[in-house]
Amino acid sequence: MSVKKIINDPKRVVDESVAGFGLAHADLVRVELDPIHVVRADAPIAGKVGIVSGGGSGHEPLHAGYVGFGMLDAAVPGAVFTSPTPDPILAATKAVDSGSGVLHIVKNYTGDVLNFETAADLAAADGIDVRSVIINDDVAVKDSLYTAGRRGVAGTVLVEKIAGAAAERGNSLDEVADVAERVNANARSMGLALTPCVVPHAGEPSFTLAEDEIEIGIGIHGEPGRERIGLEPADRLVDRLLAPILEDLPYERGERALLFVNGMGGTPQVELYVAYRRAAEVLEEHGIEITRSLVGNYITALEMQGMSITLLKLDDEMVELWDAPVQTAALRWGR
Amino acid sequence: MSVKKIINDPKRVVDESVAGFGLAHADLVRVELDPIHVVRADAPIAGKVGIVSGGGSGHEPLHAGYVGFGMLDAAVPGAVFTSPTPDPILAATKAVDSGSGVLHIVKNYTGDVLNFETAADLAAADGIDVRSVIINDDVAVKDSLYTAGRRGVAGTVLVEKIAGAAAERGNSLDEVADVAERVNANARSMGLALTPCVVPHAGEPSFTLAEDEIEIGIGIHGEPGRERIGLEPADRLVDRLLAPILEDLPYERGERALLFVNGMGGTPQVELYVAYRRAAEVLEEHGIEITRSLVGNYITALEMQGMSITLLKLDDEMVELWDAPVQTAALRWGR
Numbered sequence: 001m002s003v004k005k006i007i008n009d010p011k012r013v014v015d016e017s018v019a020g021f022g023l024a025h026a027d028l029v030r031v032e033l034d035p036i037h038v039v040r041a042d043a044p045i046a047g048k049v050g051i052v053s054g055g056g057s058g059h060e061p062l063h064a065g066y067v068g069f070g071m072l073d074a075a076v077p078g079a080v081f082t083s084p085t086p087d088p089i090l091a092a093t094k095a096v097d098s099g100s101g102v103l104h105i106v107k108n109y110t111g112d113v114l115n116f117e118t119a120a121d122l123a124a125a126d127g128i129d130v131r132s133v134i135i136n137d138d139v140a141v142k143d144s145l146y147t148a149g150r151r152g153v154a155g156t157v158l159v160e161k162i163a164g165a166a167a168e169r170g171n172s173l174d175e176v177a178d179v180a181e182r183v184n185a186n187a188r189s190m191g192l193a194l195t196p197c198v199v200p201h202a203g204e205p206s207f208t209l210a211e212d213e214i215e216i217g218i219g220i221h222g223e224p225g226r227e228r229i230g231l232e233p234a235d236r237l238v239d240r241l242l243a244p245i246l247e248d249l250p251y252e253r254g255e256r257a258l259l260f261v262n263g264m265g266g267t268p269q270v271e272l273y274v275a276y277r278r279a280a281e282v283l284e285e286h287g288i289e290i291t292r293s294l295v296g297n298y299i300t301a302l303e304m305q306g307m308s309i310t311l312l313k314l315d316d317e318m319v320e321l322w323d324a325p326v327q328t329a330a331l332r333w334g335r
Numbered sequence: 336m337s338v339k340k341i342i343n344d345p346k347r348v349v350d351e352s353v354a355g356f357g358l359a360h361a362d363l364v365r366v367e368l369d370p371i372h373v374v375r376a377d378a379p380i381a382g383k384v385g386i387v388s389g390g391g392s393g394h395e396p397l398h399a400g401y402v403g404f405g406m407l408d409a410a411v412p413g414a415v416f417t418s419p420t421p422d423p424i425l426a427a428t429k430a431v432d433s434g435s436g437v438l439h440i441v442k443n444y445t446g447d448v449l450n451f452e453t454a455a456d457l458a459a460a461d462g463i464d465v466r467s468v469i470i471n472d473d474v475a476v477k478d479s480l481y482t483a484g485r486r487g488v489a490g491t492v493l494v495e496k497i498a499g500a501a502a503e504r505g506n507s508l509d510e511v512a513d514v515a516e517r518v519n520a521n522a523r524s525m526g527l528a529l530t531p532c533v534v535p536h537a538g539e540p541s542f543t544l545a546e547d548e549i550e551i552g553i554g555i556h557g558e559p560g561r562e563r564i565g566l567e568p569a570d571r572l573v574d575r576l577l578a579p580i581l582e583d584l585p586y587e588r589g590e591r592a593l594l595f596v597n598g599m600g601g602t603p604q605v606e607l608y609v610a611y612r613r614a615a616e617v618l619e620e621h622g623i624e625i626t627r628s629l630v631g632n633y634i635t636a637l638e639m640q641g642m643s644i645t646l647l648k649l650d651d652e653m654v655e656l657w658d659a660p661v662q663t664a665a666l667r668w669g670r
Contacts, residue, residue, distance in 0.1 A: 003566075004529050004530075004546065004547075004549075004566060004640075005529070005569075005606055006529070006569045006572060006602060006606035006607070006609060006610050006642060007568070007569050007606060007609055008568040008569050008570055008609065009568075013605060013606075013609060014605070016569075016608075016609045016612050017604075017605045017606070017608040017609045017612070018608070019608075019612050020607075020608035020609055020610070020611035020612030020613075020615070020630075021608045021611075023611065023612060023615045023625075023628075024594075024596075024608065024611050024615075024628045024630050025628075057605060058603065058605060060603065060604035060605050060608075061604060065604070080605075194339050194340070194341070195339075211339065212339075214339075231338075231339060233342070233343040233344075234340075234341045234342050234343050234351075235343055237341060259359075261359075265601070265603050266600070266601040266638050266640075267341060267638065268393065268395065268600055268635065268637045268638050269352075269395035269396060269400070269635075270348060270349070270352045270392060270393060270395050270415075270637070271340055271341035271342060271348075271352070272341070272355075273351075273352040273353070273354075273355035273356045273359065273395075274341060274342055274343065274348060274351045274352045274355055275341050275355070276355040276356075276358065276359050277351050277352070277354050277355030277358060278355075280355070280358045280359075290358075293358075293359045293360075295355075295359050295664075296665075297632070300603065300604075302603045302605070303601050303602065303603050303640060305339075305601075305638060307341060327668070329630075330631075332667060332668045333662070333667050333668075
């Protein structure tokens with residue numbers, strides 16, 4: 001053992017973790033290890049559009065934590081911070097298709113986009129109707145280390161919840177894809193990191209930050225953001241995240257938003273709520289009505305300390321779908 | 336700013352965080368800041384026993400995250416890692432008493448026990464029927480830096496859920512206290528830490544661990560445990576936590592348990608599920624039936640990396656109460 005983590009063989013972390021996830025949540029999911037994917041226990045569900053998401057591991061509870069009633073039908077975990085290959089994506093797609101078609105929710109990283117596309121082509125060749133929605137809610141940078149265009153970050157959680165509810169109530173593939181697109185189009189996110197994280201098989205931090213440095217605009221793999229700054233009070237940090245979000249998608253006074261303060265994995269909740277308080281204050285100054293909120297570690301970068309803020313401009317249908325019952329390992333209410 | 340955290344004034348962290356919590360969860364709770372306590376939005380509830388818990392902050396979501404339908408009626412947060420004074424405990428007790436009495440759920444730390452006792456005496460003088468249950472599920476050490484007897488750790492979450500359900504269904508104060516005692520008597524926990532944590536107003540780690548050291552039997556404030564060891568694979572670490580738990584409260588083959596793998600705040604979920612997998616394997620070897628499980632960061636020590644394992648020996652009533660609907664910020668299902 002050379003890396004200080006609760007793991008066995010670094011090469012088997014994802015397999016063992018997904019196996020443990022399957023044991024802990026056997027009421028919600030079943031787990032296949034070859035090729036690896038996590039499927040809702042009662043899939044495929046007759047007459048229901050299937051929803052599949054996936055991506056590199058290390059962002060838990062994304063995506064497996066969102067498999068269940070009212071959200072995803074399957075999740076495909078790649079190696080840590082590495083896109084899954086087309087093979088398990090195809091297997092997951094087949095496992096959840098009931099003949100009503102399958103939506104792929106894909107974060108905008110080059111590898112994810114390519115591999116989901118290949119899997120979608122193969123599924124189509126098998127007669128499965130597939131649509132894909134690419135999530136690109138991160139306003140921090142135009143292009144990044146792993147992306148052409150904007151990265152897909154915390155907005156993904158909101159898309160999965162809302163599209164999941166649309167599928168659960170029996171909407172068609174086109175309708176589910178359309179609402180997913182609309183959520184993505186109305187979501188804006190930006191993050192920051194106080195510390196890096198260590199990928200198990202790498203054994204050392206993916207980047208370094210001095211004791212007095214914060215990275216603004218970080219991605220969920222520690223890829224660089226906009227700038228490095230010195231230490232600042234929480235309120236100032238929140239302002240730095242919210243300003244580009246509100247600049248990119250302005251709000252009229254009285255418009256409604258969902259405010260999502262997300263922890264990067266290693267940040268205590270006590271800090272996330274300090275940030276929430278300031279964000280609520282700023283949005284109130286702008287006349288934005290926060291009608292829904294989410295606070296916690298929902299899309300992470302292993303043990304990275306940091307946070308992101310996501311603002312989703314809500315319409316009536318989104319609110320209704322947000323409030324719909326959901327029953328997954330990481331998000332559940334109202335059933 | 337000298338400490339790398341998402342905070343403003345270190346002395347105002349708890350106030351600002353609790354204020355943010357109140358804004359984010361206004362549907363579930365109301366927040367009083369002077370003296371500080373978090374109360375279920377619809378308290379006091381006629382005919383229902385009130386349940387109050389509390390303790391030092393820094394263990395979130397414990398306790399405020401568990402205020403709501405089917406769990407706590409109020410939470411009293413002290414300063415970080417510092418017991419709340421009797422004053423807010425008394426205020427919370429009064430706020431939730433409907434005339435049916437109030438249960439105090441108290442983790443066994445000297446300050447908490449004394450201050451809850453004082454508040455209970457003051458409440459009794461005001462004519463409120465109070466019973467107290469002291470949680471002491473930690474098998475690691477007999478006495479510790481802050482405790483005479485065993486410490487109260489992750490078992491507290493299970494007591495709060497199960498006693499909360501008993502109160503919600505209308506049980507009497509004695510019945511609710513009795514089931515809380517029974518859960519405590521049947522819960523055993525032990526934890527470990529890979530890293531220390533930094534208390535905001537202290538600004539430096541409460542202890543140090545070398546790059547190749549793990550502390551076994553750690554408390555939730557970083558107080559010392561049983562021993563320091565070198566790095567080991569996850570499976571071996573799990574075995575080290577489970578052995579004293581099973582030695583302290585042996586199981587007959589076929590007995591049922593709730594397996595709770597808890598993160599200390601900074602440990603990624605991917606690692607917690609690796610640990611869960613091994614724990615399930617060991618319990619299966621012992622013929623113990625895991626009929627319920629909980630995995631995640633439910634009682635933490637700020638950003639500490641580490642975990643604890645709790646095993647609760649279940650009876651039929653506990654299972655029924657565990658499964659009952661709950662609607663709080665941090666734990667919710669089935670309503």
